[in-house]
Amino acid sequence: MRFVILGAGTAIPATAHSPAGIYVHIGREHVLLDAGAGTLQRLQAAGLPWHQLDRVFLTHYHLDHCLDLASILFALRLPDVGRRKPLMVYGPPGLTRLYRQLNTAFHGWIAPRGFRLILKEVSQTTVRLPGYAVQTRRMRHDDTGAVGYRLTGQGRSLAYSGDTDVCEEVVELGRHADAFILECSVPDERKAAGHLTPSECGRLAAAARCRHLILTHFYPVFQGDDIRGRVRRAYQGRLTLARDFTRVIL
Template identity: 25%
Template sequence: MSARELVVLGTASQVPGRDRNHNGYLLRWDTEGLLFDPGEGTQRQLLLAGVPAAAITRICLTHFHGDHCLGVPGIVQRLSLDGVPHPVTAHYPASGARFFARLRNASVFHEVAELVEEPVERDGPIATGAFGELVALRLDHPVESFGYRLAEPDGRRMLPEQLARRGVTGPDIGRLQRSGSIRVGGRTVRLEQVSEPRRGQRFAFVMDTRLCAAVYRLADGADLLVTESTFLSADAGLAERYGHLTAAQAGQVAAECDVRKLVLTHFSQRYRDPAAFHTEAAREFGGEIVVAADLDRIAVPKRHSGGSRSSPSS
């Protein structure tokens, strides 16, 4: 199993269908498990996906329309039922705090797990740690909505041949990484001589929104972009009116932002042929496109070498 992957729990917009559950996406990122927009039925979808509640370390809500949050009560209660031992942090638009309070306390249960609320009030970083930096940016939807971006710090990849050539072995490798240079056999070896830049991985999550500057900032250089594509271009007027994207617009964003893998989701129930979303996006974007289906497991593309690109933080 990939250490970094997206587990798709649901892909329907507004209402679930026979083949598509309400929204729900779990990003497994090393030891972190970020649960985005758990709609109704998410608890059962986790079971079907073989993912325990203990895998969740953060809950990230983009906004408080039901298809993006009605699964919160079940998830919150499951954390306590399973006795999840670590704190779970909940991020959500601060303007919807009253809704989160209702969801969190929707029914009687014995609360054992520690749920830490960290509402999002403005654009910018909302969490940092060994996983990198988690940023939230306000989107353009009829209700306040935030997109999320997770960025790993840039680093360096050690080159075994260059290490051997300069006689750097064992504990000296770690010492070199920490200090930037060491003395070996009477000579100074610098980190840049035995390594190359390794760009940190980027993940972006864009849900209900019209095209806006924040969409491009979130998607910029993303290795994996998960984005709504509620409508097809024939219904672009509806997309604009209700604050959504078309598949073609999602493809356009991916192309302009140098995205490596594009995941389309949040499909209107009016459409019967999922392939149409791929077709539209592919006219704009020549990279890898995944039309998400419930219970898909989508790997984050492997790290690659190259210069760093800055991560938007404001």
């Protein structure tokens, strides 16, 4: 399994921190976790096969996590791309309604052509797929039913929180994970409901006993803060602060 953080930031523009998106190659599939604005362009910039995506897993419907679903669907329907295989999109309840409303707003221009689009709404479940499995857990973010995803295949596991506050489910999600990707939105001194701070990320990673903690979703409010120092108070394992295009092989 290998993955690339395509965006380590949020909705607010920041250097090296674009909106959320993670490309994962697992089994024989090309998978996307979240699709914030610009994700399609960054897939191309990273030399990744955006036209071959098999599945997209959305954590929730804030625009910094899902806006480029429309761009991807629009690109895949163009004749030059020659898309034939189906695309499966997963997300919390509301996915079908979101798709229909977007397609109406865009006058039908994101409806699939030449391939099948399959939408699956998920909450707390396990999806078995060719060569790997995906577990979903409800996160504590807002009232949109945000979920986190855990991908397990070839004896390796990758957990991704999406956006969340501290909760038991996020610890479960990251339990003994080979890679635990946690949102780290704001400094300890600027705690915001529905998001995590560096100290909280450290405590969650220690409780989950993950092998490698990767922090992402940095708001530009971080200005020279000692993020590592705060995480290290609780967690001593491997630690990476993601930037756009951080690559990890598990």
